[in-house]
Amino acid sequence: MYNWIGQLTQGGRGIRFAAAAAGFMPKPIAFGMCWTIARLLYTFAGRQIKERIRRNLTELLELRHSWKLKEIEKDYFLNLAVTLYELLLESQAGQPGLCPERIRTEGEHHLQDALTQGKGAIVFAPHSGNFFYYYLLLTRRYSCMTVVTAGSPELRPIYEQFGSFGCRGLDYDHTPPLELVRTLRKHLQAGGVVFLLGDFYREAFPEAEFFGKRSRSPGGTAMLALAEEAPVIPCHGYRNRMFRHRLIFEQPRFLNREFATHERETATNSLNRWLERVIREHPAGWFYWFNADERFASKQIV
Structure with missing residues (x-):
């Protein structure tokens, strides 16, 4: 997980360009982009990391229903994707979302x-x-x-x-x-x-x-x-x-x-x-x- 974050935080010019673009992107489109990235992360995260996340969820939350675990896993990756958008793009554009509506x-x-x-x-x-x-x-x-x-x-x-x-x-x-x-x-x-x-x-x-x-x-x-x-x-x-x-x-x-x-x-x-x-x-x-x-x-x- 830290490796993924590191690749993004050290993205240099590409991240700065994306941050500038994020300042003009409508929020529904930005969220759709985050949703797509989250699904790609979930799909290609690798068996080891997904099994580890599921094992931790199962043990700590005492969940046994596979459909519920899968739902939490997908929402987990979605929150990560949206949070990274907020931190790396929205914030770098100088527009952190602190308004009461956010x-x-x-x-x-x-x-x-x-x-x-x-x-x-x-x-x-x-x-x-x-x-x-x-x-x-x-x-x-x-x-x-x-x-x-x-x-x-x-x-x-x-x-x-x-x-x-x-x-x-x-x-x-x-x-x-x-x-x-x-x-x-x-x-x-x-x-x-x-x-x-x-x-x-x-x-x-x-x-x-x-x-x-x-x-x-x-x-x-x-x-x-x-x-x-x-x-x-x-x-x-x-x-x-x-x-x-x-x-x-x-x-x-x-x-x-x-x-x-x-x-x-x-x-x-x-x-x-x-x-x-x-x-x-x-x-x-x-x-x-x-x-x-x-x-x-x-x-x-x-």
Whole structure:
């Protein structure tokens, strides 16, 4: 999957030409083009990658109906194609789709109310829908920063593109841990918003449970929420029609009222159960089906 993305992000002049053309292309035609590309990707993706995606869907979602699995697989490739269109063509043309008609927010007052308490706020989300657009929207409306894993050469051009739009992000792969934590804490103490994607995976992350299996999850949300008493706003987005999205903010959680400071893993597991729920609700929009199996230990939790 990263190889495909890399071929597109490093497309050079061809991508720039396509981006210029995208600025004049009617959206129904652009979506039809994305649909065709998605079907071609699905058809010629190769047996190994499709079997891996299906195996992950079957195991994590406990699905057994072949017609349902095939439907999710096709929608998964469609979301990837449309998201890449938005990121590589629409955004490079300087026209990221942030208008209310494109991204409809629901429950945003939960975030606004939380910020009045003076502790900042952590927006906690999965890699679903077009998470780059959701972060850009937050950046335009709030003093917001995030943590990214920009070590991948395939994804770096996308991060740089959104950095040019004013998105601030700390690179987990290259920022010293103490500096990263200190910067995020100061930002929260100043009343800012921190956007954290809770389904990253690194072998160095703390142990946690995800879909009933031992795994590793970033512990930053739990750590900051417990130490700074910052409210956590669960937030997820999904594509509901062509290039249109819904971005849903849920009621804040105050982890410091639910868990003791030393119960960081238990707090993370609680957040992961929320991630599981929203992934199950809109499975085709979750980015990591192509390699989800890499994040699980061999022994399943009993």
